[in-house]
Amino acid sequence: MNHSSSLSIPSLQGAFSGRVIAPGDAAYDEARAIFGGGFNGHPAVIVRAADAADVVKVVKLARETGLPLAVRSGGHSGAGHSTTEGGIVLDLRDLKSLDIDTDRRSAWAGAGLTAGEYSAGVGAHGLATGFGDTGSVGIGGITLGGGIGYLSRKHGLTIDSLLGAEVVTAAGEIVDVSGASHPDLFWAIRGGGGNFGVVTRFHYRLHPVDQIVGGMLMLPATPETIAGAVQASENAPDELSAIINVMPAPPMPFIPPSHHGQLVVMILLCCAANAEDGTRAIAPFRALATPIVDMVRPMRYPEIFPPEDGSYHPKAVGKTLFIDTVDRDVAGTILDHLGRSDASMRVVQLRVLGGAMARIPRDATAFAHRDSRMLAVVAAFYDGPEDRPQRAAWTEASAGALNQGRSGAYVGFMMDDGEASVRSVYPDATWNRLASVKDRYDPNNLFRLNHNVPPVRQATA
Numbered sequence: 001m002n003h004s005s006s007l008s009i010p011s012l013q014g015a016f017s018g019r020v021i022a023p024g025d026a027a028y029d030e031a032r033a034i035f036g037g038g039f040n041g042h043p044a045v046i047v048r049a050a051d052a053a054d055v056v057k058v059v060k061l062a063r064e065t066g067l068p069l070a071v072r073s074g075g076h077s078g079a080g081h082s083t084t085e086g087g088i089v090l091d092l093r094d095l096k097s098l099d100i101d102t103d104r105r106s107a108w109a110g111a112g113l114t115a116g117e118y119s120a121g122v123g124a125h126g127l128a129t130g131f132g133d134t135g136s137v138g139i140g141g142i143t144l145g146g147g148i149g150y151l152s153r154k155h156g157l158t159i160d161s162l163l164g165a166e167v168v169t170a171a172g173e174i175v176d177v178s179g180a181s182h183p184d185l186f187w188a189i190r191g192g193g194g195n196f197g198v199v200t201r202f203h204y205r206l207h208p209v210d211q212i213v214g215g216m217l218m219l220p221a222t223p224e225t226i227a228g229a230v231q232a233s234e235n236a237p238d239e240l241s242a243i244i245n246v247m248p249a250p251p252m253p254f255i256p257p258s259h260h261g262q263l264v265v266m267i268l269l270c271c272a273a274n275a276e277d278g279t280r281a282i283a284p285f286r287a288l289a290t291p292i293v294d295m296v297r298p299m300r301y302p303e304i305f306p307p308e309d310g311s312y313h314p315k316a317v318g319k320t321l322f323i324d325t326v327d328r329d330v331a332g333t334i335l336d337h338l339g340r341s342d343a344s345m346r347v348v349q350l351r352v353l354g355g356a357m358a359r360i361p362r363d364a365t366a367f368a369h370r371d372s373r374m375l376a377v378v379a380a381f382y383d384g385p386e387d388r389p390q391r392a393a394w395t396e397a398s399a400g401a402l403n404q405g406r407s408g409a410y411v412g413f414m415m416d417d418g419e420a421s422v423r424s425v426y427p428d429a430t431w432n433r434l435a436s437v438k439d440r441y442d443p444n445n446l447f448r449l450n451h452n453v454p455p456v457r458q459a460t461a
């Protein structure tokens with residue numbers, strides 16, 4: 001049902017402290033764009049909340065009008081959940097407060113901050129909370145999904161550093177959520193996505209992370225370099241995380257032209273250690289082959305998030321799964337599949353997990369895949385509707401070839417895979433607990449534009 005005609009934009013404009021943007025406004029097209037270029041939603045209204053009170057009002061508006069409600073922080077949802085056709089976008093990007101308590105080593109951060117902005121702010125004090133590999137990703141979405149990145153092996157997932165949050169519930173209440181207050185909700189928001197309410201502020205633990213050794217190392221792509229990079233990651237100290245991308249070399253000026261378009265192993269490295277220890281930890285990667293490009297160097301942690309081009313909106317399809325091993329045979333399969341596609345960009349990404357994130361009990365948070373050894377992502381760019389099915393079939397087949405029988409997936413990397421896939425992300429016990437928390441805090445499924453966990457009542461109806 002379309003209730004957008006029930007919205008009176010002029011009266012909404014006076015009702016919020018933040019900006020109200022509607023079709024026809026000069027700012028509308030820019031405001032409705034999200035990172036993924038494959039999504040082109042035309043919301044009936046976008047409210048850029050200025051504070052938690054605005055968020056409460058938007059939640060009430062969505063309830064009263066029945067319009068779909070999309071919640072947006074950094075706008076990087078791979079499923080396009082942060083926009084909607086004809087609904088309401090609750091845009092949190094202006095919530096950029098950052099209150100740092102260096103004595104207690106914690107920070108309250110507005111949900112509109114990006115990982116890069118947050119890291120630069122706390123990094124000025126030689127402190128950090130781990131997020132992912134990309135600075136423009138919002139702390140909102142990545143935290144609620146779990147948060148796997150450069151510090152996961154040393155300090156755990158992002159959620160393992162989450163001390164609490166301020167949440168606006170579907171009933172329009174502002175609640176403080178932590179281990180001591182609404183512990184069921186605190187458990188659910190650590191891995192259960194945006195199902196349970198709108199987080200306006202996150203309270204994070206800060207870790208002393210200042211000098212690191214990090215950057216990009218590019219090697220020729222052979223079964224030996226791929227399997228060797230995985231083995232080096234497994235043998236590395238917890239301080240080191242490697243994100244191994246097997247992909248065609250992009251036509252970047254720092255890559256020799258003879259490699260452009262050829263398959264390479266692009267490894268993003270981060271070792272949270274001083275120059276000497278970090279360089280020693282990275283040596284086994286450098287020893288795998290003569291590097292095509294070696295940009296790994298001592299740096300301050302926030303520099304691991306270089307400036308990005310805001311006009312970059314790739315259209316991508318992808319599949320994600322957990323796997324156990326990448327030996328030379330599996331590496332050969334990866335190269336074989338990448339060789340079968342002519343997509344302008346196609347990638348198999350491998351992240352060796354373990355370390356601190358694996359030392360948390362699996363039922364402590366809604367992210368339950370603590371014993372998973374490796375995260376794999378298969379993705380391809382497409383140009384438009386004409387080649388999307390072909391690219392999707394390739395990602396499906398390539399991910400199928402990598403499947404080693406592990407169940408579950410990382411919700412943060414899911415695309416729009418449908419209800420059955422969302423269900424398969426979570427083990428039964430986690431799913432049932434999520435559904436009962438949903439029942440309690442969002443029984444009418446107001447927050448459904450997400451990797452949805454329906455309330456028990458709705459699921460059984």
Ligand SMILES: Cc1cc2nc3c(=O)[nH]c(=O)nc-3n(C[C@H](O)[C@H](O)[C@H](O)COP(=O)(O)OP(=O)(O)OC[C@H]3O[C@@H](n4cnc5c(N)ncnc54)[C@H](O)[C@@H]3O)c2cc1C
Nearest residue numbers: 073074075076077081082132133138140141142148194199
């Ligand atoms: C280029 C790129 C790199 C990535 N790298 C990593 C990585 O290294 N590690 C990793 O773990 N993930 C990574 N991701 C995945 C990323 O964590 C998820 O896509 C995440 O949801 C994006 O968060 P966002 O706030 O930018 O997105 P949005 O699109 O703004 O939000 C995504 C969804 O999360 C929910 N949500 C967001 N904020 C809130 C909030 N404050 N309250 C309630 N619900 C909310 C909503 O359902 C929303 O639709 C990457 C994604 C991209 C596109």
